[in-house]
Amino acid sequence: MKKKKSITGIILVLLLCLMGFRGSALAAPLSELLPGAGAAGAVFGERDLSRLIAEARQKQEHKPAVQESAVQEEAASGEEVPAVEEPPQEETAAPSAEATKTEETAQEAAPVQESAPQPAKASGGGRIVCIDAGHQLRQNSAKEPNGPGSSEMKMKVTSGTRGVSSGVPEYQLTLDVALRLQSVLSGRGYTVVMCRTTNEVDISNAERATVANNAGAGAFIRIHADGASSASASGASTLAPSDSNPYCAGIAPQSQALARCVINGLCARTGAKNRGVTITDTMTGLNWSQVPVTIVEMGFMTNPAEDMAMQDPAYQQKLAEGMADGIDAFFGS
Ligand SMILES: [Zn+2]
Numbered sequence: 001m002k003k004k005k006s007i008t009g010i011i012l013v014l015l016l017c018l019m020g021f022r023g024s025a026l027a028a029p030l031s032e033l034l035p036g037a038g039a040a041g042a043v044f045g046e047r048d049l050s051r052l053i054a055e056a057r058q059k060q061e062h063k064p065a066v067q068e069s070a071v072q073e074e075a076a077s078g079e080e081v082p083a084v085e086e087p088p089q090e091e092t093a094a095p096s097a098e099a100t101k102t103e104e105t106a107q108e109a110a111p112v113q114e115s116a117p118q119p120a121k122a123s124g125g126g127r128i129v130c131i132d133a134g135h136q137l138r139q140n141s142a143k144e145p146n147g148p149g150s151s152e153m154k155m156k157v158t159s160g161t162r163g164v165s166s167g168v169p170e171y172q173l174t175l176d177v178a179l180r181l182q183s184v185l186s187g188r189g190y191t192v193v194m195c196r197t198t199n200e201v202d203i204s205n206a207e208r209a210t211v212a213n214n215a216g217a218g219a220f221i222r223i224h225a226d227g228a229s230s231a232s233a234s235g236a237s238t239l240a241p242s243d244s245n246p247y248c249a250g251i252a253p254q255s256q257a258l259a260r261c262v263i264n265g266l267c268a269r270t271g272a273k274n275r276g277v278t279i280t281d282t283m284t285g286l287n288w289s290q291v292p293v294t295i296v297e298m299g300f301m302t303n304p305a306e307d308m309a310m311q312d313p314a315y316q317q318k319l320a321e322g323m324a325d326g327i328d329a330f331f332g333s
Pocket of ligand 1: 160224
């Protein structure tokens with residue numbers, strides 16, 4: 001700053017000397033430089049000189065201001081740069097890092113915190129459970145063999161029943177509970193494979209069993225709800241193949257054990273009437289299964305009270321947790 005000022009001062013002094021004593025000499029160049037500077041070089045030269053001096057003073061006066069404004073701009077840009085780039089980076093970086101840490105700690109802490117009060121939470125141990133929410137938006141009346149190599153043909157997917165009071169179709173209820181069971185089992189450390197997660201699918205019963213087979217599931221849970229001609233019919237049950245099933249006798253004992261565990265777990269949680277295990281070899285989805293399988297009939301949608309209970313989110317959660325308890329018991333046995 002001081003050097004610039006002194007240099008500017010020296011230049012001014014030189015200009016004054018030049019213009020003062022040899023103004024006419026500068027008249028020509030000035031007239032070229034400054035529009036309006038005419039032939040009367042001395043006169044215009046003096047005017048031009050005073051203008052130059054005035055401009056030089058203004059420049060000197062404004063320099064700090066310009067510099068300040070430049071500094072301000074720099075400061076502003078400096079603030080903007082950190083504000084726009086660096087701090088946001090830090091902010092985004094720091095929070096994301098913190099978030100990651102939080103997630104990590106949450107993930108790390110979760111098993112510890114949850115395993116303390118509920119040791120069963122880690123019960124899954126990565127075991128694979130396949131969940132099939134029974135039915136779908138539209139039935140598929142095309143037919144498929146009732147079992148591998150069977151000549152008996154059955155509908156690929158039936159329409160299912162419907163809530164007598166709620167009006168909710170079975171396929172929606174089964175999906176709602178299936179998704180809850182998925183969440184519960186995942187939380188307990190199971191690897192969950194879903195046959196479907198939306199209603200807009202077209203997957204036959206045999207194909208659903210194939211999903212479980214291909215997944216190498218340790219348990220295949222097929223979620224359904226019952227219907228009956230009598231509105232008073234109530235309670236929950238599970239289904240499993242017989243020891244003499246022509247297609248899947250090999251998995252019958254394990255499937256029956258799974259069915260027992262699941263119905264007991266479900267009824268213990270919900271307080272539903274326990275109708276026990278039904279042994280059947282007529283179900284396509286059981287006959288095609290190569291892994292332990294059970295159908296869960298959660299309750300009667302034709303019973304007004306049970307229908308409405310099964311639409312209660314809290315009850316649905318109990319159904320899911322009860323089934324998960326049964327799955328825990330099955331693998332623990
Ligand atoms: Zn059903």
